[in-house]
Amino acid sequence: MTKVSRISPHLKDLQPPAGMGNVQAWLCWRSELKEGATKPSKIPYYANKSRRKGKQGATEDRDQLVTFDAAKNAAIRHGFTGVGVAVLPGSSFAALDFDDVTSDP
Numbered sequence: 001m002t003k004v005s006r007i008s009p010h011l012k013d014l015q016p017p018a019g020m021g022n023v024q025a026w027l028c029w030r031s032e033l034k035e036g037a038t039k040p041s042k043i044p045y046y047a048n049k050s051r052r053k054g055k056q057g058a059t060e061d062r063d064q065l066v067t068f069d070a071a072k073n074a075a076i077r078h079g080f081t082g083v084g085v086a087v088l089p090g091s092s093f094a095a096l097d098f099d100d101v102t103s104d105p
Contacts, residue, residue: 011076014083016068024062025088026071027052028080044084047074057088 015021028047031040044052046064054060066074071083087095 011072011080011082014072020085020093021068023085023093024067025065025086025091026068026083027065027086028071028075028078029082029084031081042081042084044086045080047071049074049078056086057090061086062088 016026026047028045029042030045032043033040046052047066047070048064050064052061052064065086068083074080075083085093085095087093
């Protein structure tokens with residue numbers, strides 16, 4: 001029996017930060033609960049559905065990273081939770097990830 005993936009339509013309206021859409025540094029991620037953990041982790045996957053492994057930033061790793069649109073389309077098609085950018089040595093950008101940030105007016 002074939003495993004059915006959840007389609008993630010909430011991703012269709014995502015847009016990349018200015019100037020970063022065509023950078024081949026994007027991947028998908030899935031929220032997964034690791035054994036013994038109390039909260040899910042963001043586990044990175046390549047757009048081809050394989051889990052990211054090996055040395056991050058190595059040639060084999062960089063060759064599997066894609067543009068924003070390719071990552072977004074793969075995330076929608078394969079039921080991933082979201083997309084993210086791989087911050088790599090020598091890249092000209094950094095990434096910040098704020099979870100559960102709220103403010104009172």
